[in-house]
Amino acid sequence: MQEKPYPYTSTNKDFRYEFESTSDSKTVRKVVRITQTEVLNVYNLALFDILEGGTLSDISESRNKDLKTILATVFHIVKDFYTQKPGAYLLFRGSDSRRHRLYSIVIAREFNQLSERFVIHGLKNDVLCPFAQNSHFDFYVIEQKL
Amino acid sequence: MKGTRKELDRASANEEKLVQKKLDEANIVLRRMDVSVFENKVIPKQKNER
Numbered sequence: 001m002q003e004k005p006y007p008y009t010s011t012n013k014d015f016r017y018e019f020e021s022t023s024d025s026k027t028v029r030k031v032v033r034i035t036q037t038e039v040l041n042v043y044n045l046a047l048f049d050i051l052e053g054g055t056l057s058d059i060s061e062s063r064n065k066d067l068k069t070i071l072a073t074v075f076h077i078v079k080d081f082y083t084q085k086p087g088a089y090l091l092f093r094g095s096d097s098r099r100h101r102l103y104s105i106v107i108a109r110e111f112n113q114l115s116e117r118f119v120i121h122g123l124k125n126d127v128l129c130p131f132a133q134n135s136h137f138d139f140y141v142i143e144q145k146l
Numbered sequence: 147m148k149g150t151r152k153e154l155d156r157a158s159a160n161e162e163k164l165v166q167k168k169l170d171e172a173n174i175v176l177r178r179m180d181v182s183v184f185e186n187k188v189i190p191k192q193k194n195e196r
Contacts, residue, residue, distance in 0.1 A: 033165045038173045039181045046168040054157025056164045089184050091172050126179035138175060 002113075003072035008032075010080065015043075017077045018050075023064040030070070031056065032077050034090070043085065045092040047074060058095040071106055079117070082144045090142040091123070103140060108133040119143040 008019035015034035020027050029050035034043050047070075048056040078090065094100030107120055111131070114120055121128050122137030131140065 031161070033161075033168075035165055035169050037169060037176055039176050039184055042172075042176065042181070042184050044169050044172040046165060048161070048164060050157075054153060055160045056157075058164065058168070093171075123175060123179070126175060128179075128183045139172065 003068040005073035005076045006069060008073060008077060010077075015081060017080075019073050021062055021064045021066055021070055023066060026062070026064065028062040028064060032074060034077075034081055037091070041085075041087060042089045042091065043081075045074075045078070045090050047092075067102075078142065086144055086146060088144075091139045092142075093137075093139045104133070104137070107131060107140060117145060119145060 006019040006021065008017050010017045017032040017034075018029065019032075020029055022028075031048050031050055032045065033048070034045050036042075037044050046058065048058050049060045049062060051057050051060065081090070082088070092103070094103050107114065108131075111120065111133075119142075120131040121141040121143065122131050122135065123129075123139040123141060124135065124137050126138075128141060129135075129137070131137070
């Protein structure tokens with residue numbers, strides 16, 4: 001997470017953030033949406049690619065080899081979100097099993113740094129549990145330390 | 147985003163539909179679980195605003 005993030009724009013009213021993933025070959029627009037769930041104080045985070053024509057996709061692969069930069073950008077977006085919703089819980093998961101496993105690997109790798117600011121949980125069998133490497137979770141859950 | 151009004155409207159509708167799909171997936175899990183675990187945190191500032 002020490003990686004320099006991409007600059008992003010935001011509409012804080014509805015927690016919509018946009019940034020561009022860039023490589024020598026192409027630029028891919030990405031959008032992060034954080035939306036309130038049915039449970040008070042619990043929000044869902046989703047990351048999409050904006051395809052040509054403006055439609056969104058959560059399964060496209062941009063292959064820009066900038067995963068670290070993208071995740072660093074999302075990390076900064078999460079921090080921005082928490083400036084406005086400090087007590088919120090944030091749910092997220094990968095759009096497929098490969099991405100979901102990847103998120104687990106990244107959380108485990110960055111756990112010490114993330115833990116300075118956040119408590120990381122996982123939802124397993126509909127129960128909120130502390131995050132543990134090599135455990136499967138249906139969702140990952142972030143809570144900011146107050 | 148560049149595009150005609152119709153394209154922009156279609157893109158916006160597509161985005162909302164996809165966001166709602168993601169939200170539905172989260173809500174399905176939340177409905178099954180004891181969500182009181184999310185109620186334990188009290189934010190003093192919010193409490194004072196009530």
